[in-house]
Amino acid sequence: MEKQPPSAKKLLNTLVDADMVFWIMPPLMILLITGTLAQRWLGLWPAIDQYFSTFIIWAGPVPLPGAYILLGVLSINLLLKFLFKSDWKWEKSGIALTHLGAIVLLLGGLVTAMTARETYMLIPEGDSTPYTYSYSQRDLLVFQGDDLLARYDFEDNKNWNFEKLPFGIDVQYACANCEILRRAETENYDETLPYQSMAQFMAFKEKPLDPQPETNLTGVQLNITGTSQDGIYMAFDGMPKPIEFEHDGQPYLIMLGKAQYPLPFEIELQDFVEERYGGTDMAKSYHSDVVVRDGDVEWPYRIEMNQPLTYRGYTFFQSSFEKGQGFEATILAVVENKGRLFPYIGTAIMTLGLLLHCFIALGRKRKAQP
Amino acid sequence: MIKMLHVFLLLCVLLPMNAHAQNDKPGSSVLQNIPVQHEGRLKPLDSFAQIHLEQLSSQTSIGELSAMDWLALTLFDPQNAALIKVIRIENENVRHKMQLPDGQEFFNLEDLSKGVQQTQADVITLLEKPANTLSEDEKALISAHEKAATLIALMRSFSGTLPLNIQLPEKYAAQIAGPPSFMNLMEIEEKLQEDVKAIVLQKGANPANFSPEEAATAETGYNLQTLRMAGQTNKLLRVIPAAEENNEQWVSPWMAVLNREDSQAAEFLLSMWSDLAQSYRDNDTEQWDIIASELLTETKLQAATTIPEKRFAIERIYRTAKPYLWITLLYTAISIMALFSLKGSIAPALNKISAPLTGATIIAHASVIAARIYILDRPPVGTLYESILFVSVIAALAGLIMHIKKSNPLALFAGTFSALLLLLSAPFFEPDGDNLEVLVAVLNTGFWLTTHVLIITAGYGLCVIAAVLAHAALALKPEQAALRMTLQNNVYKLSLFALLFTAVGTVLGGIWADQSWGRFWGWDPKENGALLIVLWLIWVQHGRVSNRFKPPMFLALIACLNIVVAVSWFGVNLLNVGLHSYGFTSGMAEALLTFCVLETLLISALYWRHKKQQVAA
Numbered sequence: 001m002e003k004q005p006p007s008a009k010k011l012l013n014t015l016v017d018a019d020m021v022f023w024i025m026p027p028l029m030i031l032l033i034t035g036t037l038a039q040r041w042l043g044l045w046p047a048i049d050q051y052f053s054t055f056i057i058w059a060g061p062v063p064l065p066g067a068y069i070l071l072g073v074l075s076i077n078l079l080l081k082f083l084f085k086s087d088w089k090w091e092k093s094g095i096a097l098t099h100l101g102a103i104v105l106l107l108g109g110l111v112t113a114m115t116a117r118e119t120y121m122l123i124p125e126g127d128s129t130p131y132t133y134s135y136s137q138r139d140l141l142v143f144q145g146d147d148l149l150a151r152y153d154f155e156d157n158k159n160w161n162f163e164k165l166p167f168g169i170d171v172q173y174a175c176a177n178c179e180i181l182r183r184a185e186t187e188n189y190d191e192t193l194p195y196q197s198m199a200q201f202m203a204f205k206e207k208p209l210d211p212q213p214e215t216n217l218t219g220v221q222l223n224i225t226g227t228s229q230d231g232i233y234m235a236f237d238g239m240p241k242p243i244e245f246e247h248d249g250q251p252y253l254i255m256l257g258k259a260q261y262p263l264p265f266e267i268e269l270q271d272f273v274e275e276r277y278g279g280t281d282m283a284k285s286y287h288s289d290v291v292v293r294d295g296d297v298e299w300p301y302r303i304e305m306n307q308p309l310t311y312r313g314y315t316f317f318q319s320s321f322e323k324g325q326g327f328e329a330t331i332l333a334v335v336e337n338k339g340r341l342f343p344y345i346g347t348a349i350m351t352l353g354l355l356l357h358c359f360i361a362l363g364r365k366r367k368a369q370p
Numbered sequence: 371m372i373k374m375l376h377v378f379l380l381l382c383v384l385l386p387m388n389a390h391a392q393n394d395k396p397g398s399s400v401l402q403n404i405p406v407q408h409e410g411r412l413k414p415l416d417s418f419a420q421i422h423l424e425q426l427s428s429q430t431s432i433g434e435l436s437a438m439d440w441l442a443l444t445l446f447d448p449q450n451a452a453l454i455k456v457i458r459i460e461n462e463n464v465r466h467k468m469q470l471p472d473g474q475e476f477f478n479l480e481d482l483s484k485g486v487q488q489t490q491a492d493v494i495t496l497l498e499k500p501a502n503t504l505s506e507d508e509k510a511l512i513s514a515h516e517k518a519a520t521l522i523a524l525m526r527s528f529s530g531t532l533p534l535n536i537q538l539p540e541k542y543a544a545q546i547a548g549p550p551s552f553m554n555l556m557e558i559e560e561k562l563q564e565d566v567k568a569i570v571l572q573k574g575a576n577p578a579n580f581s582p583e584e585a586a587t588a589e590t591g592y593n594l595q596t597l598r599m600a601g602q603t604n605k606l607l608r609v610i611p612a613a614e615e616n617n618e619q620w621v622s623p624w625m626a627v628l629n630r631e632d633s634q635a636a637e638f639l640l641s642m643w644s645d646l647a648q649s650y651r652d653n654d655t656e657q658w659d660i661i662a663s664e665l666l667t668e669t670k671l672q673a674a675t676t677i678p679e680k681r682f683a684i685e686r687i688y689r690t691a692k693p694y695l696w697i698t699l700l701y702t703a704i705s706i707m708a709l710f711s712l713k714g715s716i717a718p719a720l721n722k723i724s725a726p727l728t729g730a731t732i733i734a735h736a737s738v739i740a741a742r743i744y745i746l747d748r749p750p751v752g753t754l755y756e757s758i759l760f761v762s763v764i765a766a767l768a769g770l771i772m773h774i775k776k777s778n779p780l781a782l783f784a785g786t787f788s789a790l791l792l793l794l795s796a797p798f799f800e801p802d803g804d805n806l807e808v809l810v811a812v813l814n815t816g817f818w819l820t821t822h823v824l825i826i827t828a829g830y831g832l833c834v835i836a837a838v839l840a841h842a843a844l845a846l847k848p849e850q851a852a853l854r855m856t857l858q859n860n861v862y863k864l865s866l867f868a869l870l871f872t873a874v875g876t877v878l879g880g881i882w883a884d885q886s887w888g889r890f891w892g893w894d895p896k897e898n899g900a901l902l903i904v905l906w907l908i909w910v911q912h913g914r915v916s917n918r919f920k921p922p923m924f925l926a927l928i929a930c931l932n933i934v935v936a937v938s939w940f941g942v943n944l945l946n947v948g949l950h951s952y953g954f955t956s957g958m959a960e961a962l963l964t965f966c967v968l969e970t971l972l973i974s975a976l977y978w979r980h981k982k983q984q985v986a987a
Contacts, residue, residue, distance in 0.1 A: 018912065018915065018916060019912075019916050019918075021908065021909075021912045022909065022912040022913055022916055022918060025905055025906075025908060025909035025912070026909065028905055029902060029905050029906065029909070032898050032901060032902055032905065033902065035893065035898070036893075036895050036898040036899070036942065036945070037945070039895060039945060040945045044893075044894070047893075048892075048893045051893075052893045105877065108890070109890075109891065112890065116889075118888065118889065276410075277409075277410025277411065277808050278407045278410060278411070278412070278608075278618040278619050278620055279407045279408065279409075279410065279605070279608045279619060279620060280409060280410045280808075282410055282808065284410070284808075305886055306817075306818065306819075306882075306885045306886055308885065308888065315888055317886065317887055317888040319887070333887060333888045334888075335888035335889065337888075337889075340884070340890075343877065343880055343881060343884065343890045344881065346877070347874070347877040347878065347880075347881060350873065350874070350877065351870075351874045354866075354869065354870040354873060354874065355870065357866065357870075358863075358866050358867055358870050361862075361863055361866050362863060
């Protein structure tokens with residue numbers, strides 16, 4: 001007799017089964033161990049991308065479930081079991097609450113994964129800024145005068161389409177983390193080529209990505225045609241001077257840098273203070289005294305460890321700082337996360353549930369024996 | 371400082387003059403409460419002495435000299451101190467490389483000077499290498515140089531104020547007030563250096579062309595220059611409060627000497643230290659006592675913040691009492707007692723006293739933790755060592771509570787034995803644990819971190835005792851079925867509480883991370899380690915509920931918690947990566963691996979033996 005495909009009810013029963021947690025835990029633990037060990041060799045962020053922020057892990061040619069799939073199945077199982085198979089008795093109330101807490105935590109993880117954006121802002125003392133910057137995303141920006149004409153995400157540099165620009169651009173070389181060499185000392189140096197601006201003296205060579213994405217020096221070498229100053233140009237992250245030329249009498253600028261996001265208000269750094277333990281170089285604490293300006297309203301605030309500033313959906317954390325001769329700047333991590341409250345609610349529910357379950361179990365006599 | 375070690379060794383000839391006699395030195399007890407700023411906090415000079423003596427020699431005293439006596443000798447009579455064999459070099463290869471005499475591990479500076487100069491270039495090269503790529507021999511060589519550099523820095527602490535062993539040309543001697551110390555010579559230093567320049571301009575750089583007086587002038591000029599250079603890096607003994615108000619940075623005598631114009635108060639303190647040194651060298655006990663007590667009063671007056679005298683007193687008691695040693699001994703004794711209270715004719719008698727004794731030991735243990743909180747003025751669990759202290763007291767407490775509730779001596783044994791094993795492991799993971807260290811900014815913060823760490827480490831303690839009891843339950847004979855049932859029940863309940871504490875502790879860690887860095891979860895090794903324990907417990911509990919794990923397997927998997935906790939607690943520190951990269955240890959991978967293998971073998975053997983007994987029954 002031909003085997004029938006599983007009915008929706010059967011599938012539902014499988015997804016609701018308490019056994020599902022039992023079967024998901026071993027692969028989740030293996031993933032956790034391998035992903036953690038991989039950090040030793042790959043670095044933190046690449047290992048997270050490869051093992052945890054992914055649906056599939058490739059073990060050679062074999063696809064294995066990544067954290068998204070395992071946690072997704074676990075979430076569905078917990079949710080369905082909670083809704084349809086919970087044992088609504090006092091003795092089981094702790095378990096039900098614990099599961100609810102776990103569901104809220106996992107849901108929070110989903111909302112965070114879908115909505116959170118983590119950027120940063122560097123503000124020198126006395127300066128203010130309404131922009132935050134991406135740690136990892138770099139954009140190639142084309143301006144006509146002061147107007148932004150086009151924005152290109154560096155990650156898609158193989159598919160950049162410059163057709164809408166009034167001049168031609170050809171990407172000759174792109175590196176996510178570049179080493180800068182002297183042009184004249186490079187192997188294929190050809191002095192007859194029309195190198196312009198910094199490209200006359202400098203060349204790129206790709207090097208491995210840095211584990212800290214914000215420290216990668218991203219760069220492109222472009223051949224620009226159809227302008228009054230055609231030639232080969234270079235643009236890279238933090239380049240002090242953008243590519244400048246004219247076309248049909250109009251000035252154009254091209255620059256490459258960390259993706260920038262505007263805030264609906266601005267923040268001024270009045271003072272950054274780093275305290276050290278007496279007689280050592282060891283940091284004891286740091287804080288930033290800032291002024292938040294939103295339209296006509298402004299107010300001061302001190303951002304320090306464990307005391308972030310939260311305003312209009314953005315949270316600003318004291319992350320780091322930069323110091324030079326006569327220069328002091330604070331680095332604030334800026335997080336927009338619509339799921340921020342979930343862990344707090346989930347933790348509270350789960351704690352209550354586990355406490356209840358433990359005390360109910362303590363109250364039981366021999367029934368509780370395994 | 372290591373890079374300039376060979377220069378400093380050459381400077382040993384310029385150490386302050388010998389004291390008249392070595393015996394009958396004034397007692398150093400008056401000095402012990404003088405505050406010194408060291409490793410980020412104020413501590414009594416006595417603690418400073420003990421830390422450095424243990425660092426150099428791995429001993430708490432040298433012959434008849436207490437740590438404080440040794441420090442007084444080193445500071446005020448460095449030429450005699452240089453003869454004391456205080457530097458311990460255990461590594462045989464390093465001793466060989468430094469051409470040190472065979473058959474001994476303790477050396478003085480004279481023994482070391484040749485070897486230090488010969489290996490200086492090697493050490494400078496090694497210092498450029500990443501620490502995790504160094505071999506044990508290389509680390510030991512660097513350590514030998516560090517010890518020599520520390521000793522020289524201590525010996526030279528007052529070389530800016532003490533009379534120098536130099537021949538000063540007469541015309542300069544007449545111009546200075548008092549004996550020829552660097553501080554006094556500073557008055558004529560500018561003139562002297564100009565004279566040296568004039569001599570060199572007139573007669574060239576070859577000293578052979580100089581007259582005896584010119585040679586003496588040039589030599590004094592060179593010595594002063596070299597002393598100044600060495601003094602600029604001498605910042606170890608910070609006993610002088612900063613000149614500015616609200617400045618918490620204290621300075622060393624050399625820092626005060628080189629910036630004399632900044633503070634008259636500091637100069638006054640310096641002169642008191644010089645007088646103190648003089649009374650030490652003159653063996654004038656009466657003067658010594660008077661000056662030492664005035665120095666203490668004056669230092670307190672000049673300090674911008676109040677000197678925490680009560681903390682000093684507790685710290686001195688803490689260091690003198692050697693609490694780690696005592697609580698380890700107490701746990702050894704009560705573990706043995708708890709073991710013998712399980713069976714035999716003396717069991718009933720032992721049973722009566724083992725619980726109160728364990729209670730007293732736990733109170734003593736908790737007092738040690740409380741003393742650390744008071745001395746350091748921060749929550750109790752900030753370092754790996756402190757986490758071991760805390761986890762062990764939780765394990766012992768859980769065992770005692772179970773024993774009191776159900777009269778279960780095996781639980782008492784499991785608790786005290788777990789505590790003992792953990793305490794014994796502490797020096798391997800953090801040998802300097804009792805140095806009472808301050809914490810980096812990220813760990814020195816607030817409510818969420820404190821609750822997270824306390825709860826999760828309490829969870830570790832419960833995991834450890836649950837695992838030890840699971841071992842015991844598996845090891846029982848078939849005729850002890852009733853006891854096994856009780857233990858199974860205990861293990862089950864303990865594992866539930868362990869899940870409660872580790873799960874809540876882990877998510878509280880996420881909340882701390884959210885408060886500090888703005889993200890709840892970052893897949894950091896420490897976070898993943900904590901999560902691994904939670905997942906393991908969830909897996910075992912679900913296996914038990916679904917009846918996939920029968921009691922023996924449940925017990926075996928709970929016994930494996932020891933491995934999971936060890937990997938999560940200590941193992942992640944070996945990776946040297948992560949967002950919160952603190953508490954990293956090195957060289958423990960082999961020990962951890964050995965433990966995991968032995969535990970796996972033991973649990974497997976207990977499990978199979980238990981299964982075999984079941985089949986036979």
